[in-house]
Amino acid sequence: xxxxxxxxxxxxxxxxxHSNSDGGNCVEVADGLxxxxxxxxxxxxxxxAVVFGTSAWTAFVSDMR
Numbered sequence: 001x002x003x004x005x006x007x008x009x010x011x012x013x014x015x016x017x018h019s020n021s022d023g024g025n026c027v028e029v030a031d032g033l034x035x036x037x038x039x040x041x042x043x044x045x046x047x048x049a050v051v052f053g054t055s056a057w058t059a060f061v062s063d064m065r
Contacts, residue, residue: 006051008038015042 011030026042030049037057040049052060 006036008049011038
């Protein structure tokens with residue numbers, strides 16, 4: 001399958017519920033992109049995002065619990 005860059009310009013980002021309030025080690029996730037879960041560092045909102053497929057993200061979160 002050819003690589004396709006996700007358009008994240010209209011993504012709505014939310015901060016992880018596990019992030020602390022002092023601004024350190026925060027991860028944001030964007031919702032509403034079918035089949036994709038973009039993740040970025042909240043301290044660098046204009047920086048790069050890592051985009052996971054839904055099944056890969058689900059497996060990652062499951063393994064982290």
